[in-house]
Amino acid sequence: MRHEASVMESTESVALSDQELLSRFAQEASRAYAFNLLVRKYQQRVYWHIRKMVIDHDDADDLTQETFLKIWQHLPSFRGDAQLYTWIYRIATNECLSFLKKKRKRFFLPIVDVEHELRGKLDTQEHIDGEAIQLHLQKALLTLPEKQRLVFNMKYFDDLKYEEISEILGTSVGALKASYHLAVKKIENFMNQH
Numbered sequence: 661m662r663h664e665a666s667v668m669e670s671t672e673s674v675a676l677s678d679q680e681l682l683s684r685f686a687q688e689a690s691r692a693y694a695f696n697l698l699v700r701k702y703q704q705r706v707y708w709h710i711r712k713m714v715i716d717h718d719d720a721d722d723l724t725q726e727t728f729l730k731i732w733q734h735l736p737s738f739r740g741d742a743q744l745y746t747w748i749y750r751i752a753t754n755e756c757l758s759f760l761k762k763k764r765k766r767f768f769l770p771i772v773d774v775e776h777e778l779r780g781k782l783d784t785q786e787h788i789d790g791e792a793i794q795l796h797l798q799k800a801l802l803t804l805p806e807k808q809r810l811v812f813n814m815k816y817f818d819d820l821k822y823e824e825i826s827e828i829l830g831t832s833v834g835a836l837k838a839s840y841h842l843a844v845k846k847i848e849n850f851m852n853q854h
Contacts, residue, residue: 676701678744685735695735699728702745705818706752712801712813713756723759727752746827749820753810753828760806800850804843811836812843 676684676697684694706727711720730751738747801809810829814820815836822833822840829836 682735682738682740682744695732698731702748703728705745706748709749709752709813709818710756712798712817713806713809714759715798715802719759723752723755727755730755742827743824746824749814749818749824750828756810757806796851796854797847799854800847803850804846807831808839808843808846811839812847815840 681694681698681701684690685698687694703724707720707724710723710727711717714720714723727748731748734751738744742750801812804812807829811825814825814828815822820828822836825831825836826833831839
């Protein structure tokens with residue numbers, strides 16, 4: 661019986677629009693249930709968005725939980741100026757950037773050393789697709805500055821439009837296009853040299 665309820669919840673979370681989820685969340689009686697549906701709807705996307713930035717599964721898992729905790733805390737004040745998923749991505753992105761910044765400060769590492777450490781983790785992680793080309797691409801991505809990597813990940817992997825990325829990062833569409841094309845060139849160069 662519990663399994664059937666879980667399947668129904670999972671199906672319902674995909675079927676409900678963001679507006680319906682927000683409407684249910686606004687009602688005290690259905691708030692926890694609506695949030696559970698929201699987590700089910702976005703958890704995988706948020707996890708992989710974060711994972712592509714921090715590489716390590718445990719770190720990504722922790723940051724995903726932190727992201728949803730912040731969503732729970734701030735959802736009552738969500739005004740709907742942006743689409744819900746872009747708002748969620750903004751929170752997840754900020755969590756990633758804060759985490760990487762703290763990591764550099766904690767170990768007094770320049771960005772290059774943090775990226776080197778993450779590249780090392782790529783070789784030992786079992787949750788990342790082990791295909792050689794995928795692993796090579798992930799290593800190429802780690803040569804990019806964080807913001808460029810974010811733009812590339814959101815455009816290439818998450819298939820977001822420049823306008824959506826602009827909302828998430830607060831950067832102009834023109835700057836994002838330039839950043840994406842620079843990232844593509846750097847990745848191509850890396851792939852050709854290694």
